[in-house]
Amino acid sequence: MDDPGLRYSSAPTRREAILRRVELDGYVAAADLVSELGVSPNTVRRDLRRLAGDGLVRAVRGGAAAVDAGAVPFADRSAQAAEAKRAIAAAAVRHVEPGTAVALDSGTTTLEIARLLPAGAGLTVITHSLPAIAVLAPRADVTLIGVGGQYGRETRSFGGPETLAALEHLRVRTLFLAATALDAAGVYGATPYEAETKRRLVAAARRTVVVADARKFALDAPIRVCGWEAVERLVTDAPPPPGLPAVPVDVARP
Known part of the structure; x- marks a missing residue:
């Protein structure tokens, strides 16, 4: 050789x-x-x-x-489809089981979920999202596990080797997974680090609930995170387009 x-x-x-x-x-x-x-x-x-x-x-x-030329700042994304995201979050928290561990992906929709997690439910919440950590830190009824690493200002979340290593040793009942884009093949992320972090979260969860407003079906992103076979449920604000694999869908109207 x-x-x-x-x-x-x-x-x-x-x-x-x-x-x-x-x-x-x-x-x-x-x-x-x-x-x-x-x-x-x-x-x-x-x-x-x-x-x-x-x-x-x-x-x-x-x-x-890979060079990421299209990242949208977190503050700008927060203002996009804000009512839809709040409605999606309200529908998503119905799938939280008391006394279990929940993982929140980084993103503006999952931040709304952090704000709406039920009080007194005995939840453990794992997240690498700095805004979600800030929302949950004052709550004495939540056991909060913040996953650190290299801070990304555009996503306001932690990523990189330290984040991936920490997630490898965690296990949760339910993951609320955000998406940059969706299509018939699955869930997509914008950057390699973001996508790999999402994959680790999926691997750590017994069930994955994708939370994404319907605009995501019209958007493109370069890196596939997972197929629909890894997803138990989609929570969105409008019926998905034809061709989506058979996965239960909750449609939350703003």
Whole structure:
């Protein structure tokens, strides 16, 4: 077998290989590149700095991610379909079982769920959303587990390797999962870190409830989080378009 280091001794060839990985997966860890390319960590760091400097990838802690040109700030998203999100949250909290652990994904709709969680229900709430943590922190009736990591200002949530590692050891009864976009194939996220965090949350939950306003069926996002087979229920504000796989749907009218 050829030495992998020989195949990637040329810097341009290495960088092309890195770009292919990022384009395919949306994210690549520096440690994986060291092994796959057969080069030193310093060489990988130099390649990633060069690619980031050229605007071809986005440097993130522990590796590189695809360039995200379309992120909408959290405050702007909060103002979009605000009444629909409150109605969705009110319908979603009916699926909260007293005395159980609940996970809240980051997002403006899940923030509304945090505000409406029933009092005195003996809930444990796990979330990486800073606004949700701020809402729930004063509540003595909620056991709050905040999942930290690298803070993302656009999403106002924590992400990265530390977040993923923490979620790996948690287990919840119900996850309320947000989405950047939806289609017949499933649920989509905007960035690699966001999508991978959502996948870890799905893996940690016994059941997943997707909460998303109907606009999400008309939007696009680059990274598929999961298919509908991983979802127990969708809570939205209008009937989904034809072609959605058979999943129970709650339609909450504003």
